[in-house]
Amino acid sequence: MDLTFNKNEDHNKLLTSDLRQRLTKVKQGGGTKSVNKHHEKGKLTARERIKYLLDEKKPNI
Template sequence: MNIEFNRNEDHLKQLTYQLRKKLQIVALGGGQKRIEAHKAKGKLTARERIQYLLD
């Protein structure tokens, strides 16, 4: 049973890592180039506008 626990733990760690990577990609929105273009126009990203409203 200990071996199965370790296997499940390793699998969970892999899934957690994959989820964090996907969340990082999603957080970029349209990508780094789009964010930079948006900033060059003097605008806030949607996430920044929401964060500003929540503060």
């Protein structure tokens, strides 16, 4: 039983680590390469556009 538990625990830790890495990349807007590509074209990323549109002094939906 301990062997199965340890195997599952290790697998779940790997999945959690992978998820955290993916979330970090998503929060960066697809990675620095993707962000730089947008900026080179004179465009803003989706997060930058949203931040630009929102009024920081007022609550949002």
